[in-house]
Amino acid sequence: MRIGRIDSAAVVGELRQLHEDAEDRNIDQMPADEELYGALLYLETNFMALKGDEARRTAALSRVKLWEYIRERADIHQQRAIEDARSAAIEWSGLTHVLAVNTPSAAYNKALRMRASAMADASQGELAVRRTPEAVLEAEQRAAALAAAERRVAAEASRRHILLAPVAHRLIQHRDGLDDGDEISYWLDEIEAVLPNCHTATQLISLETYVRAAVRELRKTERRTARQAGTTGEAQRAYAAAVALVAED
Known part of the structure; x- marks a missing residue:
């Protein structure tokens, strides 16, 4: 209220x-x-x-x-x-x-x-x-549309979790092969903290936000150093998978 x-x-x-x-x-x-x-x-x-x-x-x-x-x-x-x-x-x-x-x-x-x-x-x-009967009907229709949209969002969140969790896990698994700058390390720490208990929509949003932030910082490092973000093959493939996932949107 x-x-x-x-x-x-x-x-x-x-x-x-x-x-x-x-x-x-x-x-x-x-x-x-x-x-x-x-x-x-x-x-x-x-x-x-x-x-x-x-x-x-x-x-x-x-x-x-x-x-x-x-x-x-x-x-x-x-x-x-x-x-x-x-x-x-x-x-x-x-x-x-x-x-x-x-x-x-x-x-x-x-x-x-x-x-x-x-x-x-x-x-x-x-x-x-607006409190006319027409406005009330319109509000009810909007509420129904919103509920349908929320169901679609929930379904999309479930799909995103299936895709996102393994990508985030690979980033953490191979983080030793990624640049260890302060910003990158911070966002990888955030991913590592939320990943084991990522079940709710809010937690999923947080995880996706952290993955995007890590990718953004790794991209900055690539541009600044003119080198790949990963120093090992596995780390580079983990990073590439995260880039591909972010690019889906």
Whole structure:
């Protein structure tokens, strides 16, 4: 369940009225209704200016709602910033500090959760605007189509696992014959960590992400050194199999 899209300025205006009715002596210092963050800080500081339990209950609940609204919107806008960063060729490793996580995979997973929030907001917003019988029918049809798409995704994930697991295993098996640069070693470590327990869709997505990242870093090494990524025949064949799998998409 989500708060979704609300007229936050109108809610702040209602809270302003409560403070005016209570003859709050500092009301002139309250930021404009459109300045949501500043208004909420004012309302927090001057909460005790309200008179009566009912006014305080109403104000407190509205503040909780508005903070939740800010939290939801923050995910949406931060996800857009992440997309811009990625389009500017910033690696996941370059996003770990600003996302307050320790590893590139954690940054990726955090961004994935934000993307889900953004998608949920878009879906909820559309349904909130249109409530006609036709719109409800359309929403039901979309839900059915989404369920069918999810089944197709699950089937594809199963197929990908059959293909992906042995390729990832070969990379780990022959990693001693691959370049041991920091980035390459990091992603091979991630593959090795998730591979033994790769059963769920999320784990499969993580494994595929790590294989792609390892291939990307090995390609960079090839271009930089003008040498093959593998120093042994088995390692080079393992790398070639990973390249072929990634190229299928």
